[in-house]
Amino acid sequence: MTATGPAYVCAPALAHQAMCGPVIIDRMRSKALLGITALCSVLAACQKQDASSFTLYRKSVLNDGARIHVATFDAADGETYNRENCAATAGLFGCQPGARTRFWGEKVRFRP
CATH class of the missing domain: 1.20.5 (Single alpha-helices involved in coiled-coils or other helix-helix interfaces)
Known part of the structure; x- marks a missing residue:
């Protein structure tokens, strides 16, 4: 012990x-x-909400009412930079041969 x-x-x-x-x-x-x-x-x-973000969406070939997230543009370079890149990307995707969907951008940050 x-x-x-x-x-x-x-x-x-x-x-x-x-x-x-x-x-x-x-x-x-x-x-x-x-x-x-x-x-x-x-x-x-x-x-706080990022007021300079833009989100690129597209329609569906099968469902015209669908909104499908493609990309979010939220660079620190500001609203103009993000808007222009979103619009350019929408244009490039939309003008592809055989593209049957519509692409567009919205001034909003994507939230799943």
Whole structure:
């Protein structure tokens, strides 16, 4: 026996520690990941809308009412740059031989 207690540890205590130790760590990791995910969600929701973004859409050959996302233009160079690139891309896609869909841009950031 030592000054702090017995010099031996019973087998059930060791088995309990071996089994529960990883569980406690996994719970802590799970809580940390949940907290990080919640924080990222809040920060994403608080971001101001990017007023200079443009999104390129196209119609579907099978469903004329469909709006299919093609690209989002959100360069830091500003609204004019993004609008011109979106319009140029719509024109290039639309003038392809055999293209049967319509392409257009909207001044909005795409949200799935």
